[in-house]
């Protein structure tokens with residue numbers, strides 16, 4: 485029966501990435517060998533010690549039952565302890581931590597908990613589409629674009645933002661630009677939010693995916709302790725995108741609202757996955773990354789370096805990003821046209837327009853391919869550009 489979508493769902497623009505997937509599928513069917521830099525999904529397996537911990541936890545029938553929606557007490561404590569070691573901030577495991585089914589879930593549900601229909605939500609552009617779509621539009625609220633411009637280091641101009649919004653999403657290290665934010669900027673942003681009575685929803689999903697001795701701060705190091713909630717994830721740090729586990733930490737009122745909204749729509753992350761997260765976080769003995777994470781990051785750092793060097797050899801101006809496994813490349817044609825040209829050469833990159841209008845004339849490469857494939861992609865590009 486031809487049921488109509490609800491109006492809020494009709495407002496979600498067509499998913500550009502589905503269109504791209506279709507084009508890629510067609511190319512593959514034609515027998516083209518595709519080098520895929522499209523999706524931000526690690527190609528490296530989860531470390532064996534974490535896989536084994538999931539298996540061990542799965543063998544315990546206690547973990548076969550419903551979890552509590554906001555997270556098991558010992559898991560919330562592990563997150564709180566990790567925040568102390570990693571960022572030197574104190575968070576109350578009972579009132580200020582919520583375990584998530586991946587950070588995406590919390591990023592969307594925070595809107596459900598606090599944003600009323602018609603209220604404004606400030607969403608970075610270019611940005612992770614969940615802020616404006618799965619979060620804002622699905623709550624019948626109004627996304628307001630926050631331009632991230634290259635000449636400003638992809639940081640928003642706070643003074644230019646409307647002061648009557650309900651919430652501001654920020655994300656550093658940033659997808660798709662790879663930009664990072666200084667503590668000084670984050671202090672300014674959190675102060676602006678307090679002054680304008682705007683919730684600060686800080687997406688720190690790439691906090692551990694940083695290079696060249698750069699260590700990303702937590703927003704909780706850069707605010708007075710109220711009005712901010714931070715989302716974190718194990719997806720990229722430990723190559724665990726498929727497990728669906730993350731956390732939210734911060735202002736007790738925001739965490740309580742998030743837990744209340746969540747408890748009405750989900751029953752939490754599986755206990756065997758939550759408990760394996762404890763094992764992963766406990767590898768951090770202090771602020772420094774443990775060997776296993778360092779090894780992982782070294783792989784992405786080498787790939788980044790090879791890609792940057794190759795792109796420079798093709799005449800592109802590009803700086804190596806300090807965070808995330810994305811490379812945000814300025815191109816002189818509309819991004820869709822550039823991505824189509826790349827596809828003719830069997831290379832998938834994501835057109836920046838898919839992340840918002842300010843993303844046009846950029847394309848994103850996710851370094852989820854081994855070094856020899858990156859080198860081959862550069863040679864293919866040399867022939868078609």
Ligand SMILES: Cc1ncc(COP(=O)(O)O)c(C=O)c1O
Nearest residue numbers: 586587588612659689717719730
């Ligand atoms: C900026 C950003 N935030 C959050 C997420 C969600 O990650 P997860 O739900 O796997 O924790 C992603 C995933 O790609 C992302 O790029």
